[in-house]
Amino acid sequence: MDKKIIVKICVGTYCYVMGGYELKDLKSKLPSHLVDKVKVEAxxxxxxxxSAKPIPPYAEIDGELMEAASIEKITKKIESLIR
Ligand code: FES
Structure with a gap:
């Protein structure tokens, strides 16, 4: 079995109100070929x-922090990691 890419979504208040609420449903919004490749955690x-100038919402993909995270940005990052 392939190792899954761990995607952590920040559900802290600051990120949540700044768009993180959209990210928590990430798995249902990913293209179907990526769904089995990731494990989504809160x-x-x-x-x-x-950070002196935080840009929420934050996510972490395989240990790499992403600011201003969006479904699109996270999807692109996952695509680049499985290539
Ligand atoms: S509340 Fe701190 S990274 Fe999201």
Missing amino acids: SVCLGCDK
Whole structure:
């Protein structure tokens, strides 16, 4: 079985109100060929407090932090990782 790409979605209040609520349904919005390749997890805060100018919402894909995350950006990143 292939190792899954771990996608953490921030559901902390700051990210949630800034668009994170859309990301929590990521799995249902991914193209079907990617659905089995990822494991989506919720995280309380991925580290916005460490940035001087945080740009929420945040996600983390295979350990790499992404700011201003969107379904589209996350999908592109997953595509690039499975290639
Ligand atoms: S609340 Fe989302 S990264 Fe901090």
